[in-house]
Amino acid sequence: MPEFAPAIRQLEAVRESAGDPRTAYLIRSRLRRALLTCARTVAETQNLEKPRLPGQWVLAEDAPEELTRVVALCRRIHQNSEHLCQPSESFDVRWEEGWRSLSIDLDRLQEMLATVESD
C-alpha cells in the first residue's frame, strides 16, 4: 500500500505558507516538494526508480487506476502552477488570482491520497 502520509503533511505545509503569499520561494519550494514526494511514493510502490526532481513522473503500464489518477492530478497541478512559480518574488498578486483554482486541485489531491492511503 502506498505511504502517502508524508506527501499529505507536505500539502498541509503548502496551505500553511500560502496564508502569506509574500513568501514566494517558501510556498513554491513546498509545493514542488509535495508533488515530488507524490511522484516518488508512486514510483516506490511500483518498484521503479524514484524521480529526482519535480516534474519527473514514472508510472508502470499496468499501474493501478488510483495511482494513474494521482499522477495525472499531480502533473496538472505542476503545469498549472508554473505560472504561479515564476522566478521573481512578485508572487502575491499572482497568488491571489491563482490560488483559488490551485487550492481546489490541492484539496482533490489531498483527498485522493488519503483515500488511497486508507484502502
Added chain:
Amino acid sequence: MSSAEIWLYGSAARGDQDEASDVDVLVASDRPLTADELRLPVEGPISLSRYGWRELEHMAGYGSLFLHHLKLEGRPLREQPERRLRVILSELGEYQRADLELSSFRQVLDDVEHSLEGDFSAAYELSVIATAARHAAILGCYLLGEPDFGRSSAFRALLPRLGYSTPETESFVQLYCFRRAEDWGEPVDQPDFTADVSSWVTRVRSLIDEVGDLSA
C-alpha cells in the same frame, strides 16, 4: 498589441549567456500575447515571464528586487510610446521586504532539514538550498549598494566582502552550477554534492545570517 511591452533581461541582456542559458524575456501585458506577437529578434530557448500592469505597479510599491534587476540590466525589445515600464522603473523605491525574504529563506532551510529525516531527493533539496543561497547573495549585493543579479557574479561580489576565501566562494558558485545542471538534465560537470546536503544547510544558513546583518 495594445499596451504590451517586451523586455530582455538576465544573461542575454548582460551578454554573459552560455549554451545552457535561457533568453529571459519579460512581457508586460494584461493578456497573453499571440505567437505572432511573440516573434522576437533573439536566438536560443526563451524563458518567458508575463506580468500584468497592475502586478508591475504593485511590485513597484514595495521596490521589488526583480524590478531593480530590470532597471539595472533590462533592455526593451518593444515599448509603447508612453514607455510605461520605463516610467515605473524610473520611480522605483528601495526594496522593503529584505527581512521578510530572509525569514522565508530560513524557513526554506528548516524544511530541507526536516525532509532529511525521511525519504528525500538530494538533488531537489540541493536545488532548493542553492536557489536560497543565490537569492541571499543577490539580496546581500543589493544591501551593500552594489546590485548584482548574475548567476555567479553575485556570489563572487558578496562573499569575499563577508570574509569568504576564494575556494569557499567558488564552492557556492559550483553548488549553483550543480543545480542548473540537474534542472537541465545534463551530465554534472561539477563536484557531486549529494552526500553533503546537511552541511550545505548549515553553510547557507550562515550566509543568510550574514546578509541579515547587512540588513540590520
